[in-house]
Amino acid sequence: MIDYISLSLTALHQALVNQEVTPKILVEQALEKIKADDNNAFEYICEKEALLFAEELSHQEPEADNIFWGIPYVMKDNFSTKDILTTASSRLLADYVPVFSAEVYLRLMGAKAIMIAKATLDELAMGGTGSSGHKGQTFNPWDKTHTRMIGGSSCGSAASCASGIVPFSIGSDTGDSVRKPASFGGLVGFKPTWGLISRYGLFPFAPSLDTVAYFTRNVTDCAHILNLLAGHDFKDMTTAKRPVVDYVEKLNIKKPYILAVVDEIVEATDDPLIKAVFIKHLSLLEKQGLVIKHVSIDKKLLEAVYPTYYIISSAESTSNNANLDGIKFGVHQAGESYEEMLFKVRTNGFSHRIKRRFVIGGLALLEDNQQDIYLRAARSRRLIVNAFKRVLAECDAILLPASPTIAKPFNETVPTKSFDKKMSIADNHLAVGNLGGFPSITLPLGFKDNLPFGINLTGDIFTDEKVLSIAKAIEELIGLKDLIAGVRK
Amino acid sequence: MTYRAIVGLEIHLQLVTNTKLFSGALTDFGALPNSQIAPLDMAFPGSMPTINERCVKAAIKMANALDMSLSETMTFDRKNYFYSDLAKGYQLTQYFNPLGRDGQLLLTTAEGEKVIHVTRLHLEEDTAKQVHVNNETWLDFNRAGVGLIEIVTAPDFNSGVEAEQFAKLMQKLALKLKISTGKMQEGAMRVDVNVSLQKEDSAFKGVVVEIKNLNSFRNIARAVNAEIKRQKILLESKEALYPETRRYDEINNLTIFMRRKQQKNDYHYFPETNIAPIKLSQDLIDMAVNEDKPRGDVLADYTLTTMQKSVLTRNPYLKTLFIKLINKGLPSDFVANFLAGKVQAALKIMGAAKLQKIEEETITLLALYQAEKISSKQLTTFYQQLLANKSLNDIYNSDNDAPIASEQRLAAIIDEVLLECHEAVIAYRQGKDKSLNYILGQIYRKTNNQVDPKITKALLLKKMED
Numbered sequence: 001m002i003d004y005i006s007l008s009l010t011a012l013h014q015a016l017v018n019q020e021v022t023p024k025i026l027v028e029q030a031l032e033k034i035k036a037d038d039n040n041a042f043e044y045i046c047e048k049e050a051l052l053f054a055e056e057l058s059h060q061e062p063e064a065d066n067i068f069w070g071i072p073y074v075m076k077d078n079f080s081t082k083d084i085l086t087t088a089s090s091r092l093l094a095d096y097v098p099v100f101s102a103e104v105y106l107r108l109m110g111a112k113a114i115m116i117a118k119a120t121l122d123e124l125a126m127g128g129t130g131s132s133g134h135k136g137q138t139f140n141p142w143d144k145t146h147t148r149m150i151g152g153s154s155c156g157s158a159a160s161c162a163s164g165i166v167p168f169s170i171g172s173d174t175g176d177s178v179r180k181p182a183s184f185g186g187l188v189g190f191k192p193t194w195g196l197i198s199r200y201g202l203f204p205f206a207p208s209l210d211t212v213a214y215f216t217r218n219v220t221d222c223a224h225i226l227n228l229l230a231g232h233d234f235k236d237m238t239t240a241k242r243p244v245v246d247y248v249e250k251l252n253i254k255k256p257y258i259l260a261v262v263d264e265i266v267e268a269t270d271d272p273l274i275k276a277v278f279i280k281h282l283s284l285l286e287k288q289g290l291v292i293k294h295v296s297i298d299k300k301l302l303e304a305v306y307p308t309y310y311i312i313s314s315a316e317s318t319s320n321n322a323n324l325d326g327i328k329f330g331v332h333q334a335g336e337s338y339e340e341m342l343f344k345v346r347t348n349g350f351s352h353r354i355k356r357r358f359v360i361g362g363l364a365l366l367e368d369n370q371q372d373i374y375l376r377a378a379r380s381r382r383l384i385v386n387a388f389k390r391v392l393a394e395c396d397a398i399l400l401p402a403s404p405t406i407a408k409p410f411n412e413t414v415p416t417k418s419f420d421k422k423m424s425i426a427d428n429h430l431a432v433g434n435l436g437g438f439p440s441i442t443l444p445l446g447f448k449d450n451l452p453f454g455i456n457l458t459g460d461i462f463t464d465e466k467v468l469s470i471a472k473a474i475e476e477l478i479g480l481k482d483l484i485a486g487v488r489k
Numbered sequence: 490m491t492y493r494a495i496v497g498l499e500i501h502l503q504l505v506t507n508t509k510l511f512s513g514a515l516t517d518f519g520a521l522p523n524s525q526i527a528p529l530d531m532a533f534p535g536s537m538p539t540i541n542e543r544c545v546k547a548a549i550k551m552a553n554a555l556d557m558s559l560s561e562t563m564t565f566d567r568k569n570y571f572y573s574d575l576a577k578g579y580q581l582t583q584y585f586n587p588l589g590r591d592g593q594l595l596l597t598t599a600e601g602e603k604v605i606h607v608t609r610l611h612l613e614e615d616t617a618k619q620v621h622v623n624n625e626t627w628l629d630f631n632r633a634g635v636g637l638i639e640i641v642t643a644p645d646f647n648s649g650v651e652a653e654q655f656a657k658l659m660q661k662l663a664l665k666l667k668i669s670t671g672k673m674q675e676g677a678m679r680v681d682v683n684v685s686l687q688k689e690d691s692a693f694k695g696v697v698v699e700i701k702n703l704n705s706f707r708n709i710a711r712a713v714n715a716e717i718k719r720q721k722i723l724l725e726s727k728e729a730l731y732p733e734t735r736r737y738d739e740i741n742n743l744t745i746f747m748r749r750k751q752q753k754n755d756y757h758y759f760p761e762t763n764i765a766p767i768k769l770s771q772d773l774i775d776m777a778v779n780e781d782k783p784r785g786d787v788l789a790d791y792t793l794t795t796m797q798k799s800v801l802t803r804n805p806y807l808k809t810l811f812i813k814l815i816n817k818g819l820p821s822d823f824v825a826n827f828l829a830g831k832v833q834a835a836l837k838i839m840g841a842a843k844l845q846k847i848e849e850e851t852i853t854l855l856a857l858y859q860a861e862k863i864s865s866k867q868l869t870t871f872y873q874q875l876l877a878n879k880s881l882n883d884i885y886n887s888d889n890d891a892p893i894a895s896e897q898r899l900a901a902i903i904d905e906v907l908l909e910c911h912e913a914v915i916a917y918r919q920g921k922d923k924s925l926n927y928i929l930g931q932i933y934r935k936t937n938n939q940v941d942p943k944i945t946k947a948l949l950l951k952k953m954e955d
Contacts, residue, residue, distance in 0.1 A: 066878050080535040088534070100528045102535055103840055110839035198842070201535040208762035233842050234806060236537050238765050244846075315759065319569050322578020323532035327628075338573040338626070365569070365757035374759065 005029040005072065006164035008482050009221040013067045023054040023070030023114060030072045030116045033165045039139040039150070041159040043077040044085045044118040053114045067224050068111035074160045074169040077118040078125050080201040081105050088203050089121045089133030092330050092349030102201020103233045104170060104212055111228055116166060119156025123351050125172055125205045126317060128180060130155025131410060132353050140184060140407045141485035142451050148407040151181035154213070158185045161215040164484035168225060173213035174205045175309055176430035182442040183454030184407035186483035187215045188471075190222050193461045194437030195240045197226075198233030206316035207238075209309070209434040218481040219443065219472045223247040226464065242462065250465040251472045258291040259457075259470070260395035264299050268426035269404040274453050277446040278401045281455070284477055285399075290470075293395055297387050303421045304380050306428040309435060311377035314361030321358070324349065385436040392438075392460040397470055400429060402442040402454035430456060439464040441471045444480040452483065492686040492724070494717050495695060496652050497644035500659055501637050502669040503615065503677040504547045507802060510614045510636035511538035511581060515802070518675060522620075522629040530617075530633045532576035537763050538565075539805075544636035545588075546777035547668035548612050549769070551638060552589030553778050554662055555607045560586050562766040565612075569757040573626060574616040576633055582613035584758045588769075596658060598651050605655055606643035613637050638668075644683065649713030653706050656680055660706075673705055680709055684716045686724060696720075696730040700737055700744055712737035716744045791815070797825040800833050806841040807833060810848065817852060819859055827855065831869065835876050843876070850881040857885075861943040864933075896948065899940060903949055906931045917953060925949070 004012065004021045015021045027050045034045055050072065063069040075081065078088045080098040087093045101109075108115065122132045130138040130152035138155035140148040141163040150159045154171030158181035161169045171178040173191040182189025191213035199210055212229065216222045226247045232239045261282065269275045282292050326332045326345035333348065335341035350358075364373040391398060404426035433440035438458050445455035457474065459467040475481055509516055512527035528536035545563065552559055564586045567579040589610035596603045617633040619626050640659065646652045660671035660678055671678045680703045685695030700716060703709050715737065723730050732750040737743075788798055788808070801808045807828050814824045832851075836844055844851070854875065858868045874884045907914055910928050917924040932945055 063878065078534075080533070086534075093534075096534075098533060098535075100533065100536070103842065106838075106840035107842060110843045199535075200537050203534040204763075231842055232845075233840075235539060235841070236763075237539050238763060316762070319567050319579050319757070319759070322569060322571065323534065323576060325571070325573075325578070327573065328531050328576060329533065342571060362757065365759055367755050367757075370759075 001025075003029065003164075005033065005166070006484055006487075007167065008218055009067060009071060009167040009216065009224060010218075012071055012167055013069070016062045016070050017064050019062065023057040023072075024051070026070065026072050027051055027054040027114060027116060030165055033163070034117055034160075037160075037163065037165065038146070039141050039159045039163065040135060041119055041138055041156040041163075041165075042074075042117045043087050043089060043120050043135070043156070046084060046115055046117055049084065050114050050116045053112075057112060057114075063112070066111055068108065068113040068228060070112060070114065071168075072114045072116040072166050073108065074117050074119045074157055074166045075105060075115050076121055076125075076154050076157045076169070076171045078121055078172060078203040079105055079170065080203070081115070081118065084115075084118065086118065087134070088124050089135065090123045090324075090349065090354075091134045091351075092324050092326065092345065094134065094331055096329055100201065103198035103235060104229055105201065107228055108170075117160070119154070119160055119169060119171075121156060122153035122177075123354055124203065124317075124321060125153040125174060125177060126313075126354060126357055127152050128176065129410070130158075130181070132351055134351075137410055140451070142186065143407065144486070147409045147411075148451070149184065149410055151184040151407065153177040154181055154215070158182065158187060158189070158215055161185070161217065162187055162483075162485045164487070168214060168216045168221060170212070170214045172202055172205075173211050173434065174209045174313060175434055176428070178213035178215065179430050179433070179440060179442040179454075179456060180403055182215060183402035183456075184452070185215075186444045186452030186454075186480070186485070187217060187442075188219055188222050188444075188475075188481075189213065189215050189442045189454075190226070190468075191433055191440045192226060192230065192464050193240075193439045194434075195238050196439075196462070196464060197229045198231075198236040198239050200233055200235040204316075204320040206313040207320065208316060209313055211434065211437075217483060219441075219468060219475045220248065220251060222441070222471075223251050223468050226468070230464075240462070245465050247465050247468055251469050253469045254289075254473060256289050256291055257396040257466075257470050258293055258394070259285065259397055259399040260293050260295045260391045261399055262297050262302075262391070262429075263294050264297055264302055265400050265425055265429050268302075268422050269401050270423070270426065271405055271448070273448050274401055274404065274406075274446070277453075278455065281445065281478065282399075285474065288473065288477055290473070292399075295391050295395075297391070299425070301384050301387050302425045302429065305384055305431055305435070306424045308377045308380040308384060309428065309431040311360075311364050311373055312381060312435075314357045315364045315374050315377075316361070318358045318361035318365065381435050384432060388432055388436055388438070388458075389460065396463075397457050397459040397467055399474075400456050400458075401426070401445070402430065402456035403427070406448050406451040406453050433458050437461050439467045441467055443471055443475055443478070444483055445478060446480070491689045492717075492721055493689055494647050494713070495644045495685045495687055496646035496648070496713055497683040498640075498642045498646070498652055498655060499681040499683070500640045500656065501679040502551070502640070502659070502663050502671065504544050504636035504638065505667065505669055506541055506543040506547065506636055508541055508543075509634040510541050510544045510612065512536075512634045513539065513541075513803070513805060514634065516631075516635050520631055522627075522631060525631040526633075530576060530630050532578070538581060538761070540764065540767070541636065542773075544612060545769075546773070546780065547636070547666070548588050548610065548638050549774055549777040550666045550668055550780070551640070551662070552592065552610050553774075554666060555589065555592035555594055555610065555640070557589035557592030557607060557610055559769055559774065560588055560590070562586075562768050563588060564766045565761040565764050566758050567761050570754070572616070573628065574619050574633075576617060576630065580614060580616070581761055582639075583611035585760065587611035594655070594658065596651065596655055598654065603645070603651070605645045608641045608643050610638055610640050613639060644685070649710035649717070652682055652713055653710040656709050657706055679703075682709065682713055682716075684713055684720070686717060686720045688724075697732055698730075698744075699734045699750070701734055701747070703737060708737055708739060711739075711742060712744060715742050719744060791821040791825070793821065793825050797829045800829040801825065804833065804836060804841075806844065807836065810844075810851075813848075814852060814855060817856065819855055823859070824855070827868075831872055839876065847875045850875055853881055861941065864938040864940070864942065866938040896944070899945065899948060900952070902935055903932060903945070903952055906935060907952065914953065925953075
């Protein structure tokens with residue numbers, strides 16, 4: 001039997017339409033792989049639900065005009081799925097079964113895509129290592145020694161797409177939670193413009209930064225998913241009321257686009273190989289007719305990206321997670337008073353790292369501190385975004401290394417107390433995409449020690465179709481797509 | 490020494506709207522506990538607020554009546570604190586940018602007319618109701634998220650009676666504007682007072698004491714008077730006064746200490762980013778102000794069953810679609826029936842975005858049915874196909890069971906039926922109009938509903954006259 005499930009979305013659709021394979025076989029193949037998975041990528045396997053759905057579809061004709069028909073996918077476990085356990089990888093929500101469904105999930109269900117599993121994440125989507133969920137570390141499928149991270153917070157979604165278990169997986173991106181793991185996993189990771197996809201049903205971490213984002217193994221699949229998910233939803237007042245665009249149709253528009261390279265960020269990339277491969281591709285792109293423009297952004301602003309992101313996201317997170325008291329839902333702890341119950345639930349329910357975030361966020365919002373911390377971060381956010389907007393006013397998109405390193409071993413990620421400014425510039429610039437709400441995509445650029453690293457492209461808000469079509473051109477030039485961990489082509 | 494009482498009011502009015510301020514859940518007073526809840530009211534993770542325009546209009550009406558200036562854009566903020574009746578752990582309110590500012594109202598007092606300044610008016614959501622049973626606290630989330638407006642006056646009153654009169658005036662105003670029942674015993678109007686005593690001809694500005702949750706007009710005056718008396722005694726005996734929160738004990742006619750205000754509550758206020766700033770358009774303001782009779786609901790104009798009405802009210806999208814279809818000239822009972830049935834079922838499974846995508850085609854489809862171009866069975870199957878991403882054009886053109894177009898074939902079927910229902914034909918000719926429907930029914934049955942009703946009827950009538 002051919003390993004159909006490891007095909008791309010577009011290829012799988014063709015196989016389904018040609019009736020070479022059925023949704024049921026795809027689901028069975030995916031389930032088999034999930035059961036054999038040793039990367040700790042899953043919270044809940046929807047075996048019964050998926051098989052039932054596939055069975056239902058087996059009585060139907062494959063829908064030639066619906067690319068999602070019968071396709072298995074994986075959903076990050078911070079999307080509310082009615083009647084299906086949703087834990088956000090937190091002890092506090094270990095038994096939480098939602099009563100309503102996220103818009104994203106409903107759209108995929110309406111398109112008859114089959115959710116095969118809920119993927120693990122950093123607890124409540126806070127973290128970048130894929131190690132803080134209640135089930136521990138999620139491993140990088142490219143590294144069979146199980147010492148390296150796939151990155152977070154969308155670690156399970158990234159690992160399942162990188163291992164070829166599903167052709168696409170849904171995640172969320174608040175700082176770089178999809179685009180960084182995409183770099184470590186040889187994947188395409190896309191965070192569209194804030195407000196393009198409904199967040200209804202996505203567990204909020206920091207609503208002004210949170211974006212529904214996702215993984216595929218090529219840019220065309222990525223555009224197909226945006227076609228389904230983009231668009232106004234009255235349940236999320238922040239979704240844009242813009243006419244629907246066919247992102248797939250616009251993929252092949254080729255123009256002499258101007259791409260900006262922020263020299264300070266490339267400069268801060270320490271790894272000589274990653275830097276060299278990146279620079280080599282700049283000249284290759286120029287040969288293809290694209291224009292590369294080197295620009296400069298004040299280092300102080302770039303150094304401020306991480307603290308700014310951290311303060312704003314932590315402040316918002318304290319408030320967004322104040323609903324978790326174990327009284328209405330979640331793991332309850334008995335107590336003599338409301339205060340005692342709350343204290344027990346939140347002390348035992350959250351990991352240390354989450355509590356640290358809440359304390360910092362709470363401090364930033366105290367009336368006496370707001371001016372100095374929270375509002376200063378808000379001003380800093382505006383300055384950073386304006387600096388990038390000025391670049392984007394003159395260029396079509398910004399092109400940068402997605403990460404200064406390949407996937408790191410877990411034992412190198414112990415947080416250090418000192419703040420390495422140079423490292424921070426290269427490691428955290430993707431958060432600018434969230435501060436500004438920009439569309440931003442990571443795609444595979446190369447390999448080092450048999451581990452992938454990526455390149456990132458970021459455009460101005462609501463230029464998603466342009467970003468995708470440039471990404472498509474870059475993908476063709478680099479020639480790395482449909483990568484699956486352990487399967488070298 | 491003579492003292493001058495300085496009194497200010499904070500009034501909460503619970504808004505009479507069919508649904509809550511942000512969640513879309515119903516708001517019937519006296520419904521079974523925890524029966525009127527949407528995911529947001531319980532703060533289920535991922536639920537998000539949407540604004541109820543009726544609440545905004547109500548607030549605009551009151552702000553207008555109080556002669557206030559309206560903010561240009563409407564924004565909301567989070568007031569963060571932990572309490573068992575506050576599901577989200579924060580209350581959505583308008584802290585930084587209240588909807589109305591700097592208003593006034595003329596109050597007729599014993600000493601003549603007096604201008605009362607109204608500092609601010611803002612929208613916010615109510616908390617859940619706590620019911621204490623023996624040693625337990627029960628929570629009823631029906632009230633959680635109901636729209637409130639809070640009105641804060643300047644300290645312009647000098648007696649308990651004035652404060653009471655103003656509160657009565659506010660109730661009257663709320664009733665006149667039909668925005669709140671103002672019933673204090675039901676908690677639809679809640680009053681807090683701030684009381685301080687100033688010494689005449691002295692720099693002493695007094696110490697502000699707040700008395701919370703006064704539950705009747707009479708108690709407003711009595712509580713203020715009791716507090717004035719308490720403060721006077723303390724001041725005269727040169728004892729210290731502290732800023733504090735107190736409550737009123739009706740039986741002993743005393744105010745009772747609750748907590749000191751020294752430790753300022755810190756609510757970590759910050760803007761709610763799930764609600765983008767909304768421009769208050771002149772249209773909306775005009776609409777609110779000129780709405781002399783508040784129609785509880787746009788649906789009130791149509792004759793609908795309770796079930797249909799509740800379906801439309803609970804699903805904002807269906808309600809919008811309903812209005813659109815009505816405006817296209819389709820009859821309300823037919824539209825409501827279709828929306829409450831097929832469309833609601835699809836909405837539950839596929840979500841509103843999907844339905845919006847096929848909205849234009851849905852409207853066309855219903856118009857086709859109304860024009861008797863398609864049968865009811867086709868209406869159903871075509872709609873299912875629309876939901877399955879087929880275009881109406883394709884469906885219509887490729888329909889295997891397309892209406893039996895050939896008049897010749899139809900005529901043959903009619904002849905057949907006429908022979909079979911000979912008795913009905915005679916009855917019809919004798920003036921029994923109902924028989925015609927019977928015969929039509931037979932034709933529909935024979936053709937499996939696949940005939941154009943209009944053409945069939947015309948043809949049948951022609952044949953019966955022959």
